[in-house]
Amino acid sequence: MKLPQHLRIRDDALHRPVGDEVVVLDLDSREIHGLEGVGAFVWERLGDEPTMEELTAAVVERYRVDAERAAADLERFVGELVEAGLVERT
Numbered sequence: 001m002k003l004p005q006h007l008r009i010r011d012d013a014l015h016r017p018v019g020d021e022v023v024v025l026d027l028d029s030r031e032i033h034g035l036e037g038v039g040a041f042v043w044e045r046l047g048d049e050p051t052m053e054e055l056t057a058a059v060v061e062r063y064r065v066d067a068e069r070a071a072a073d074l075e076r077f078v079g080e081l082v083e084a085g086l087v088e089r090t
Helices: 038-046 052-063 067-083
Strands: 007-009 013-018 021-026 032-036 087-089
Touching (some): 007 038, 021 038, 038 067, 067 087
Antiparallel strands (some): 013 021, 021 032
């Protein structure tokens, strides 16, 4: 049986809320990323090291969107965060 993957913010991704936005600094690349709206909500939930299923459920509950669409959008967004080196799948 395959265990679900959890998502974790990498230790070298410093982040701070700034108003309604979350600003993320990647210490390796020195790039700054700004996340707002759903992206900021997702980033905050990543602090709990959720699975994709848990993250999808949180977005569906908060924004009252279709679960399939939320899952597809989250997979794309989380993939971008992983590719940017800000998040890892554990």
